[in-house]
Amino acid sequence: MLRKNASGETQILSSIVRGQDSLHAAYGGVVPEIAARAHAEILDLCVEEALDVAQTPLQDIDAIAVTAGPGLIGGVVSGVMCAKGLALATGKPLYGINHLAGHALTPRLTDNVPFPYLMLLVSGGHCQFLLVKGPDDFKRIGGTIDDAPGEAFDKIARLLALPQPGGPSVEQAAQRGYTKRFSLPRPLLDRTGCDMSFSGLKTAVLRARDGLVRDQGGLYPQDQADLSAGFQAAVVDVLAEKTSRAMHQYHQLSPSTATLCVAGGVAANMAIRARLETVARDNGAGFVAPPLALCTDNAAMIGFAALERMADHPPDDLTLAARPRWPL
Ligand code: KG4
Ligand code: ZN
Numbered sequence: 001m002l003r004k005n006a007s008g009e010t011q012i013l014s015s016i017v018r019g020q021d022s023l024h025a026a027y028g029g030v031v032p033e034i035a036a037r038a039h040a041e042i043l044d045l046c047v048e049e050a051l052d053v054a055q056t057p058l059q060d061i062d063a064i065a066v067t068a069g070p071g072l073i074g075g076v077v078s079g080v081m082c083a084k085g086l087a088l089a090t091g092k093p094l095y096g097i098n099h100l101a102g103h104a105l106t107p108r109l110t111d112n113v114p115f116p117y118l119m120l121l122v123s124g125g126h127c128q129f130l131l132v133k134g135p136d137d138f139k140r141i142g143g144t145i146d147d148a149p150g151e152a153f154d155k156i157a158r159l160l161a162l163p164q165p166g167g168p169s170v171e172q173a174a175q176r177g178y179t180k181r182f183s184l185p186r187p188l189l190d191r192t193g194c195d196m197s198f199s200g201l202k203t204a205v206l207r208a209r210d211g212l213v214r215d216q217g218g219l220y221p222q223d224q225a226d227l228s229a230g231f232q233a234a235v236v237d238v239l240a241e242k243t244s245r246a247m248h249q250y251h252q253l254s255p256s257t258a259t260l261c262v263a264g265g266v267a268a269n270m271a272i273r274a275r276l277e278t279v280a281r282d283n284g285a286g287f288v289a290p291p292l293a294l295c296t297d298n299a300a301m302i303g304f305a306a307l308e309r310m311a312d313h314p315p316d317d318l319t320l321a322a323r324p325r326w327p328l
Contacts (some may be wrong), residue, residue, distance in 0.1 A: 001054040001061070002303040010109055010307060013054035015300035016046045017293075021164050028158060036074025043082040050299065061092060063315070065306030068096030069323030071125070076322040084318050093315035095306035100328050102301035104132055107261040107288045109304040114259075118250040118285075120243055120276065123264030123297075124150035124165075129194050129246040130328065131253055132261075135308035138328040141249050142194030142242065149235050150266045152198045156231050159209050160224045170228045171269050177222075177229025182208045184234045186241075194246040196238055205231050232271055240275045247283040258285035267295040 001013040020038045024030050051058055066083035069076050080096065087094035103121050107113040115137075119130040128143030147155075150167060157166025162173055184204050187197040205227055212223050247260060260280040266272060273289045280287035294301060 001050050001056060002300060002307060004307065009112075010304060012109075012300045013056065014050045014052075015293075015298050016050045016053070017296075017298050018042055018046060019165075025164065030072065032072055032074050035072055036078055039075040039078035043078060046299075047082070047086065058086070058090060061090070063093045063095060063306060063310065064090075065095045065097050065303045066320075067099045067102065067302050068316075068320055069099065069326040071099055071324065073322060073324040076324070080320060080322045084320065088318065094317070094320060095309060095313075096316045096320040097302045097305045097309070098326050098328060099297075099302070100126060100326075101135070101138070102305045103263040104130055104138060104328070105135060105305050105308055106263045106290045106294050106301045107259075108308065109301065110290045110294060111288045113261060113288050116254045117259040117261050117288075118246060120239065120246070120260070120262045120267075121264045122149055122239070122262065122266040122272075124148060124154065124266075126264065127196060127198075127266075129243070131250060135305070136313070139253075140328065141246055141253075142196070144196045144198060145188075146197050146199040147202065148266075149198055149239070150264070152202045152231075152235070153266065155202050156205050156228065159206055160219065160227055162224060162228070165265075167266060167269060170232060171271065173225045173228035174232040174271070175225075175229075177225035177227070179226075179229045179233040181226040182230040184208070184230045186234055186237050189238065189241055192245075194242045194249065196242050198235070198238070201231065201234050201238075232269070236271050236275045239272060240279050243276055243279050244283065247279065247285060251283075258283070259288060260285045261288045263290055263295055265296040268292040 003011050003013055005011055023034050023038055064083050064087050066079050068080055104119050116131055116133045119132050121128050125148050127148045129141045131139040153170050154166035157169050162169040185200055187200045262276055267289055277287045
């Protein structure tokens with residue numbers, strides 16, 4: 001739950017986040033039916049908790065925001081149905097929000113970054129450079145042509161028998177690792193522009209792991225650490241180089257202002273944040289990375305995106321649809 005105070009600043013009164021990793025752990029990946037059911041079971045409890053923490057009765061809220069896509073459709077439908085029920089019961093306006101817009105606008109919630117800015121949106125399902133010109137004005141200037149880095153972090157964790165979500169566990173293992181033990185590729189650096197690719201890197205880690213298992217009969221903790229460190233260093237190198245190129249493109253499109261922002265779950269990675277900060281500085285730009293809890297999926301960013309849209313957009317009505325695909 002969010003509130004704008006008298007001076008126009010947005011305050012987060014509550015942001016309840018519940019994960020489902022333990023429900024999917026036994027299956028080696030997210031099971032769509034389990035995800036949908038778990039959403040349906042927990043949403044009303046999350047709403048109650050959000051109201052409790054914010055000490056606000058339901059009838060006192062001004063509007064309801066909900067993620068309407070893109071994403072695994074069962075969970076998105078559960079959220080949209082829950083929000084429609086609340087809108088119908090309270091008579092309050094309803095705003096269906098694009099999940100990616102939520103991530104991309106977060107730097108304005110935390111740091112009031114003025115438009116336009118360059119956003120590297122990097123998460124479990126997405127990886128793209130966006131020139132963010134307004135709450136509903138995003139120009140994509142490049143992105144992954146295959147996997148998203150978060151997906152690759154999760155896959156690498158599975159290959160190395162590290163816990164899910166893979167990002168934090170690979171990052172932790174990497175701290176004990178030697179980045180140069182394995183020679184891993186930096187895909188697409190030889191190609192101009194700021195498109196990226198991560199699937200070849202994933203395959204290279206798989207091959208290196210299989211080689212170790214074959215030669216040693218298994219993986220030792222130092223192998224996990226070295227493969228994690230090598231993989232993370234390759235992701236950092238690719239993101240840094242492509243961000244540098246995106247910044248040049250951004251300067252051409254928007255020479256007067258320069259801020260590089262990063263958001264999405266993978267933006268919680270400290271090695272990535274540190275390197276991107278250097279890239280921004282080298283290009284004479286400011287750098288904004290939201291606090292970790294606002295990088296990974298959260299309720300506050302969706303409420304904030306609705307606040308940003310309200311001035312220029314009418315609310316949605318009860319025909320609001322959940323969209324599995326919804327490019328910005
Ligand atoms: O934005 P997000 O919470 O959900 C999506 O919209 O996808 O991102 C989740 C992704 C997962 O793949 C997770 O492994 C990754 O973000 N992630 C990280 C870190 N924390 C979360 N990746 C690298 N380092 C981290 N510290
Ligand atoms: Zn996300």
